[in-house]
Amino acid sequence: MSQAKLEFLDRSRTFWNPGKTQDWQDMGIDLVIDRREGYYLYDMDGQRLIDLHLNGGTYNLGHRNPELVEALKAGSARFDMGNHHFPALARTALAEALAACAPAPDMVYTAYGSGGGEAIDIAIKTARHATQKRKIVSIIKAYHGHTGLALKTGDDRFSKLFLSEDTQGEFIQVPFNDLNAMEDALRGRDVAAVLMETIPATYGFPMPKEGYLPAVKSLCERYDALYIADEVQTGLMRCGEMWACTKYDIEPDIMVTGKGIGGGLYPIACTCIAERCGGWLKEDGFGHISTGGGAELGCIVAMKTLEIVQRPEVRSMVSFISDYMRAGLEKIMAEYSDFFIGIRQHGVVMGLEFNHEQGAKPVMKHLYHNGVWAIFSTLDPRVLQFKPGLLMTQADCEEVLRRVEIGVGLAREELMGSLRRSA
């Protein structure tokens, strides 16, 4: 590590976040991202990494995608954040563009947050207003962000720390893929909405069982609850369609998109709302106020993002990348079959499962030292989140596979060695 980096890490500990800074060092990841371009990250000491983390799809189209940078630059010659109290050209234009590609025909409104968490909060508030009920059902180990309401729907590791967990019994969590538990939670007809990540990312992408999501939607209908689809990570073509919920035949009442919609350049998140659920927008349009939510420059970038991801070439590339990565990973899995035991996949949303309760961490570390950046699943560290970009080249995919084969082998050696010793 360079002297400059050592000094920088000290500053980071002192002025920014001592815990987070140190945790990465403890995990053997001394990454300080400096330059970035396309799917490459460059550490401040110069090491190149192929980015398969993409911050959950934020960099779907690559870092500093030139078309998005151009849209932002051109946009800034006319717009700024805008005045959030007034009808605004760019906000309305993006809302229309979203309505035109929404997963349900009656999804006409878009309310804006400045990040995914805020958009989830808006979704929850909207559902509560529409149903005049308070309870929200989410999935155990789901992750929807760390703002006020979103926080309460997730793992209590993050809420208890701040004495912010639910104490009113308003936030109920049920296991993923368990319809009985879901029905039990809804039976009392006192639930405003089920909040469902189409594929729970931070939980390591466990895949919905066949029929699970549509059955949840039917239960919602039966028990007068709304269905909120969190498409923050799964949307925007990552599953081979604009929205993953469409692939599972779900027409949600409310949908949230974030991360990638801002192209990694201008933070923005959107809550798309079916007409019939958006009563508060008529009753009191000032009901949710957010100065940065739907900043108009973000809207300009988001519109370009939507245009790009809907090109036919993107659909085609996503399918090549999914198929090619899968074929390559299958070979690696066959080679290390006692360690690398499973692949969860829907399009370029992938989770690699290892036969060790912390297995993804050493894999992450060895991939890092072999030029690939992919992150373990915070809420299931057996699983490595493996998230190729939508526009990855064949050459880069081949590079990734070459490096993954080496990295997985090294991680296996490290772990299996220790297993043998402990046995």
Next chain:
Amino acid sequence: MMQPQIRNLIDISDTPAALKGKADMVLERARWAAQVFQRYDRDATMAIVDAVAQAAHEHAGRYAEWAVEETGFGVVAHKKLKNELTAHPLVEHYRDQDFVNVCVDEARKIVRIPRPAGVILALTPSTNPIATINYKILIALMTRNAMVISPHPAARACSVDAVQTLADAALAAGAPDGVIQVIADPSIALVEELMASPKTAVILATGGTAMVRSAYSSSTPAIGVGPGNAPVFVDATADIDKAAKRIVESKSFDNSALCTNESVLITLTEVDARLRNSFKQAGAYLCNDDDASRLRRYLFHDRGFNIESIGRDATWIAQECGIRVPTSTRILLAPITHIGVEEPLSREKLCPVLAYYVAKNRAQAISQARAVLRLAGAGHSAAIHALDERVAMAFAAAVEAYRVVVNVPCTQGAAGFATALAPTFTVGTGFFGRSSVGENIGPGHLIHWTQMAYNNDVAETFGNYHGLTQDFGGPLPQAPSDGVPGSNGYRGATAEQHAGSLPGVTRDELRRMIAEELRAVLRK
């Protein structure tokens, strides 16, 4: 209810970033398709080729009509014929050539492995839009390449539709998605971006000189061809009647929209009268001096050739020029007394007008034929009608053309449709014509070969490559969409692992190995 509209508040579509983004995406999709296509074996490849040829054949008439309607160039019946010739007959011409499997040369101890170019950027012309598209797509598919077609704007609509039809046929026959793509809005800036991109392996350029030159200056490898201006020499030893008939047939074929058409006829004083007579019989109209100057004025503006006249009927052109001709007229013969810069009629004419020059002797005729090609069309085509092979030899060795067709209509002959030359819509004009290839372009130009070469020393034995092939994985197995009904499970696992564990071993080979092992076990 009000419908949502896509309203572009900030338009960046003309910026370099947007053009590059667009070009990159099309080309990267093509690269993916090309990579996957290289996993296909010969049977799978030829099944796609045949299916696409069939689609080209079925739509030959429809697109012939559309092309003539859109561009105004040529004759529907002839275009239909060309569209058909560039379908099944083109494929049959190459049927016995193998561009997919390895080729073993025991004698030279060399094994050749075909390596497709990857992504070919094809520029197609307005004069022969559909035939060129058929031909380029088929030679790309034969060699397992991906192709992006940028059609000439004047033939945009029919070209885009035709490419899409063939692309759909390829996909339906199992080709990788995106193996054939078309640029629906081919602006100059976008085409330049496509040409300059390192994602393009080679540019196959057919069309105007400016475009071909810009392909060559893009820094990407290019196969571009120059314009034609074929001289045709009718010698005293020729069968005069037949020669006249063939030339009329050639010049009137698609009204000379093919660049291989005869442009300037050169003959000798002693056959002049007979030849004129035969031409009259064959349907040519002989212009007088006044007619010729009308033609000259009409066909050549200050800016160059009048593209209005390309591929038009002889009678239509005559009418435009105010020349009265019989309605049965198929070509116009314009006598000239000079060849070179001072006589525009000695330049290329993509219309059924043939300049007619009488030389004093053979030496002068050959010198004039060289002058025609010096003016324009170097490296392209020439024709001779003669029964004395010494004359033919002298002519062919003298003119700077890489194909000299003998006693045959030049339009069809030089393009390989009435001779044994490779059937083509891209005629290599070689070094004379500032091009990289001097032959008729065919599939062979779209691959290179990796050559495995053994030690010459006789003591070193050559390996036994019998029955060995590359590792054909075939189409990529489809990745699952876990949890979506009907797509659970991954069918590719076993196939991939099998291919991975025993690279290059054919099923027969495997069976033989197992049988041998069994025998060894039983012997014990």
